[in-house]
Amino acid sequence: MYAVFEDEVPYIEEFANRTGHEIVQETDYLSEKNVDLAAGFDAVVTQQTVNIPDMVYSRLAELGIRQISIRQVGYDILNIDAIHKAGLRASNVAAYSPRAIAEYTLTQLLNLIRNNKRYYQATESGNWLWSAAPQGKEIHDLTVAVIGAGRIGSALAEMLHVLGAKVLAVDPVYHAQNEAFLDYTNLDDALKRADVITFHTPLNKQTNGMADKDFFQKVKKNAYILNFARGGIIQTSALLENLRSGKLAGAALDVLPNGTEFMGKIQNPDKLPADVQELMSRDNVLLSPHVAFYTNLAVKNMVEIALNDAIALSQGKHIENEILY
Numbered sequence: 115m116y117a118v119f120e121d122e123v124p125y126i127e128e129f130a131n132r133t134g135h136e137i138v139q140e141t142d143y144l145s146e147k148n149v150d151l152a153a154g155f156d157a158v159v160t161q162q163t164v165n166i167p168d169m170v171y172s173r174l175a176e177l178g179i180r181q182i183s184i185r186q187v188g189y190d191i192l193n194i195d196a197i198h199k200a201g202l203r204a205s206n207v208a209a210y211s212p213r214a215i216a217e218y219t220l221t222q223l224l225n226l227i228r229n230n231k232r233y234y235q236a237t238e239s240g241n242w243l244w245s246a247a248p249q250g251k252e253i254h255d256l257t258v259a260v261i262g263a264g265r266i267g268s269a270l271a272e273m274l275h276v277l278g279a280k281v282l283a284v285d286p287v288y289h290a291q292n293e294a295f296l297d298y299t300n301l302d303d304a305l306k307r308a309d310v311i312t313f314h315t316p317l318n319k320q321t322n323g324m325a326d327k328d329f330f331q332k333v334k335k336n337a338y339i340l341n342f343a344r345g346g347i348i349q350t351s352a353l354l355e356n357l358r359s360g361k362l363a364g365a366a367l368d369v370l371p372n373g374t375e376f377m378g379k380i381q382n383p384d385k386l387p388a389d390v391q392e393l394m395s396r397d398n399v400l401l402s403p404h405v406a407f408y409t410n411l412a413v414k415n416m417v418e419i420a421l422n423d424a425i426a427l428s429q430g431k432h433i434e435n436e437i438l439y
């Protein structure tokens with residue numbers, strides 16, 4: 115298992131004890147430099163943001179390995195054609211815990227509508243007045259548009275419905291069972307009616323830069339925008355323009371288009387890109403470092419599902435998470 119983080123170790127050891135498989139851990143990510151460490155093993159697993167070079171797949175095949183399994187949802191780090199050419203099979207973990215991301219989105223949404231950043235900042239500087247922030251809002255009184263009602267979006271929609279919010283969904287794929295807690299509509303109608311807009315789509319041709327100047331023109335005054343999916347969906351310049359003008363009441367972002375430049379590292383705030391510094395300086399913007407997934411259950415599931423799938427693939431079995439060509 116490559117690219118092992120400290121907090122994965124207990125789950126790896128537990129899995130090894132329970133199943134009797136020997137799992138050898140390597141902290142570095144899988145690359146041409148360390149692929150030979152896999153010699154003598156039956157299966158490999160990794161989790162990384164760095165692309166896996168093509169020679170790694172052919173080398174794994176030479177070592178007698180039949181698969182490559184990753185512990186994450188996004189598999190843009192893999193070259194599926196090269197994997198196929200090398201005769202390997204591949205798997206990701208398509209759903210380690212949609213609720214982890216949904217719950218964190220809900221947490222930040224409630225923080226936004228109660229102006230918590232302002233109150234934290236005010237009380238820390240000695241201001242204990244109610245008027246340190248405007249009046250809060252109550253979730254059951256709001257209409258929320260969920261853009262992308264897949265695993266995460268529908269988990270969030272269900273939570274919001276239980277809390278009494280009106281939930282609208284925009285998604286080209288219709289799931290009849292979701293009608294119990296949301297109303298499907300089109301994008302223009304959702305933007306016209308929603309007090310809160312939250313993105314849960316993949317980054318693709320249609321969603322890349324989707325929240326642009328025109329998009330924000332269609333949004334209601336005082337709407338809140340949340341992005342817990344992929345940074346590229348929102349154009350930061352258009353978002354900032356609408357925050358500056360006061361059209362938007364606030365935003366919560368777990369991902370940013372230029373996030374890979376600075377996320378996952380210790381940063382000097384003054385050296386961050388200017389647009390990120392401006393977002394940070396706003397008391398109605400909540401930022402987080404792509405942590406919506408980061409819970410005990412999600413990490414446990416990522417480890418266990420990926421290991422289980424790696425073993426099954428190495429034994430030539432069928433699995434749901436196989437990435438098909």
Ligand code: NAD
Pocket residue numbers: 187188208209212215261262263264265266267284285286287314315316317318320321342343344368369404405406407408
């Ligand atoms: P999913 O595939 O189950 O759902 C995505 C939904 O978006 C699908 O129903 C799809 O039909 C819909 N969709 C696609 N294009 C659309 C469009 N143009 N307009 C509206 N809807 C559209 O995926 P999921 O597991 O719910 O994940 C959603 C996103 O969350 C992914 O981009 C994923 O990378 C991201 N994510 C973020 C974190 C985090 O920690 N912040 C963790 C995991 C996943």
